[in-house]
Amino acid sequence: MHAPAETADAVAIPTIDDIRDAARAIEGSVLRTPFLPAPRLGQLTGAEVFVKYENLQVTSAFKERGALVKLLSLDDDERRAGVVAMSAGNHAQAVAYHAARLGIPATIVMPATTPFVKIEATRSFGARVVVEGETLAESQAVAARIAETTGAVWVHPYDDRHVIAGQGTVALEMIESGIPLDCLVVPVGGGGLIGGMAIAAKALSPRLEVIGVETELYPSMRAALDGTSQECGGNSLAEGIAVKNVGRLTLAIARQFVDDVLLVPESAIERAVNAYLTLQKTMAEGAGAAGLAALLAYPERFAGKRIGLVLCGGNIDPRLAASIMVRELARAGKIVAVRLTIPDRPGVLGDIAATIGACGGNILEVHHNRTLLSVPAKGAIVDVTIETHGPAHTDEIERALEARHYRVDRLAAP
Template identity: 50%
Template structure:
């Protein structure tokens, strides 16, 4: 497949020189995160997979790069008045952290329903947090109102050449460390990261394929590029890239430089978060796992290629992470809930438990249901949560229960 190249006669809003200037500007003030090969993920996908660990930044996301590059270009008057942004995510923390370091006042406007942990984390980086409105759009409108009233400098999360150039330093580092990378797989929300990285990938004679990744629930940039009208709504694990309207600057760069956009399912995102924790021992949020989700979704597309994946963030709620890991155990057959029909008589539970014991299956939890069931009054439903070695072990257990004349069904996940 032929890859896109830099247009010859139409200069784009961000150049490789802008990205190199950003790299020099922010050097020593952000973490130069490692780019490491994953042998296990390479074996699993058929590609040679390199991971860029941006979840190791101080605020656990690449967003620091663009925010810092922007802050360092403000004049003294703008620094004195301060900056403002609308964000409940990684942009808020990255901007607040570096503004605080540089002695620049920062104000972050968040919707009123923002989880308290995100509010306290952002305040912990020295920002003045204002809760306004029930939606991001309302918070954004309020931030622009304060910008006009107070003379603050508004720092956009993605649609700003300074932000884009800063995010592009991720790709510069990757290609300095691993020049043989021939494919970059990059999450797309508003488009700042992929705009900066594709600027690098298509410059200086490089012929690197750039593939964007969006959650199926939020195909906003996909819609823009392909002139489709798929809905953007729903609860996605990848809330960091759940953007309804991409930027105008970023859309121009994506249309010019990005070779294709892949949409990934929630199930693939969950699987990828779980795999990265189990295999690489690294915590990523849903958006950070999107690149791997694309490889798992379309292995033939990437087979034999040397692929760079950006683990763009690691800010995931611990409780949500626990749910994702447990659901992955259930899908792989290592944890299951079986619904077994019993007769309500002494010894019934004991006899079922014997079968679990004979097959060395660990019972985690039991739940009898006598009332809210469509079984006859003398029947009962028993739900058993159990732990098995793998899918084959689970199948052997279910076969043994059926041979013993029990009706049994697996309670499946969505």
């Protein structure tokens, strides 16, 4: 049986030469993604921001780099035996895609809670998908059994020196761009991405600060570095970094090469996803937007600095992305809901619509209710959701409605 994880005790930490070898190995098979200035994100955060667009990979995430390096390290016998991996998302697709390219049989174990769209995406790359286990831990146990009974090679999502070296090529490309950076801000799940990137950064630019970012719901790396026990759990928008246990090898690397790990609230991650969508016109999943979330949550920490962000993945449910955009409009006061108490007679709804329209508001939704006991027998309640230019415009519309003798109550954000 191939061990389901490599450990810091048994395996040496990858070097910059390992990362350079990895870069040569994946050249032409993994996209050298753009690393571009993002002035609108700079205006938003107060930093000078540059973004590495790993969401442009074939599987829309950086995971292809490490997965391919690991697969290329296998000898002929190991390739014939095939590989097995456990993942609910990007690692699954990366292993499936590159294993199919190389003609290596691949089995991917995914938890039963994995969204159907991700299961089908993984199958579409040619892997055998086993949906079993309610949690990642249960699915990992299933994958370990498959490795033991079939002789397949375990491809760990992060605690593997080949995987870590592959992920380090992200920083290698950023530094080779020639853009002088003050800080790399990197999402942290199990630690493979920041581990590889930190090794490369400190070897090539020792003064370059490397900052990790975790969601407050899953502070695994922060707790491990502090030597404390922190509860991890909850429904995070950044499910790609919602990891309860970091790797032994990645933890050893973080202790040596990572300068700090920051925790960000879910609200900051949501704002960051929206900022990528609306300002950069690009798709970011919650984990992919975590670096930008840190700039939003800690603006004083990064003000005036040249920051390299890794948009590490773009696999977000389109319905969730649409919901986030609408919620951000509501937070900005550009979508509001008001309740009007009105007389129940012909022409009133038309008058309301005309009044809102005359003020330049756009009606998105109307709910009309006559049956509530709190409504007068000869009256009605109308809930209207309106698109406006902002809070001042909303106030103007409310004043116009009140001038028409309608009672107006502001409702909670839709």
